[in-house]
Amino acid sequence: MREHLEELLGERVASVHDLGTSHSWTLHRAVLRDGREVFVKALDGRSGAEGVFAAEAAGLRWLGEAGDDVPVPGVLAADERMLVLPWLPPDQPSAGAAERFGRALARLHADSPGAFGAPWDGYIADLPLDNTLDDQGWPRWYAQRRLEPFLKPAAPHLSQADIRLFEQVIDVIDELAGQPEPSARLHGDLWSGNVQWTGGSAMLIDPAAHGGHRETDLAMLALFGCPELGRILAAYDEEYPLADGWRERVPLHQLHPLLVHVALFGASYRTSAVEAARAALALR
Structure with a gap:
């Protein structure tokens, strides 16, 4: 080596x-x-x-x-x-670092790449991601490139009723997604472990980067908890205000990472995934 x-x-x-x-x-x-x-x-x-x-x-x-x-x-x-x-020497998160990170993340998302997807083959963990580029809108792209491909490998750990629930989300996703937004440059796997606090700031590591919906990164930050999340979100919203109803759409955006976890780690994530699907459907 x-x-x-x-x-x-x-x-x-x-x-x-x-x-x-x-x-x-x-x-x-x-x-x-x-x-x-x-x-x-x-x-x-x-x-x-x-x-x-x-x-x-x-x-x-x-x-x-x-x-x-x-x-x-x-x-x-x-x-x-x-x-x-x-090498990024680890540091403790602080209020100031969280606010700076929230504003920087907002500016990153505001720089639209113009399409959903990316011009390279993607991965999340060591699972392939379909990054096919599309400028026709996020809901169908998310359903076809993020939900459908991971429903199959997750299926052995789901019941038939669970699978039908996810299929229903896919069928009505246009009703659940909120108002259209331009594509955003996403980290794509923004759980708290991929936020490296260092040198009085925060750095993004281990991305599954692509053009997507900005609420996806914020939903991923919330999925497993993140230090100073409230400050991050408040600073983000001041820099690049979020659309009405974004908090209610968090479960919709968490569906993909939860399906990834079911596919990778099995039935221990089934309940969380099913609850997120039900919460997403409640948006209708």
Whole structure:
């Protein structure tokens, strides 16, 4: 691994420290000969997710196109087996950092890419995402590219009644989605673990980036809880006011990540997914 890292960076590596595993890859902190520290993800030789790092690197660069203040790390190097990013020393979240993050996230979302999807093959964790580009509106795109593809792998952990419930959401999604909005540059997997508090601010890591509905990122932040979430949302809403009814639509936007979790981890997420589907249908 050290030889591969040195070849990729064109620099000598002093040490590599293992940080564990995540999905199909291993995590490392490496120290270069000049003292700089970098974060490394590396696939093992048996993984079939060779496109995952290319997708993450493309997503980080694409998010960064929204402006100099976008809170994403730069990509130092990437190939199909390895991704190298700057090391971000962890910090405690603060009120000021949360407010700055909320405003920065709002500005990121306000920079519309003009279509839903992305011009690269996507991944969430190590599962493929259909990022087919479409400028015809978010509801059908979300149903066809996010809900339908994950209902099938989740189905072994759902009852037939559960499946019909999700199918009903898909059938009437135009009634549930609220007023049309322009596409937003989304992180796409914005749970609290992908918000890295560092240096008095917050950085977005591990994206499943694409053009989508901005309420999706906010719903994902709320799904498993996030420090200072109230301050983040208040600052966001001041910078880029949210549409009426956005809080009631949170379950609709949480359906995709919950189906992903059912597909990845099984029936332990079934109840949450079914409850979100019922809450979404209550919007009619």
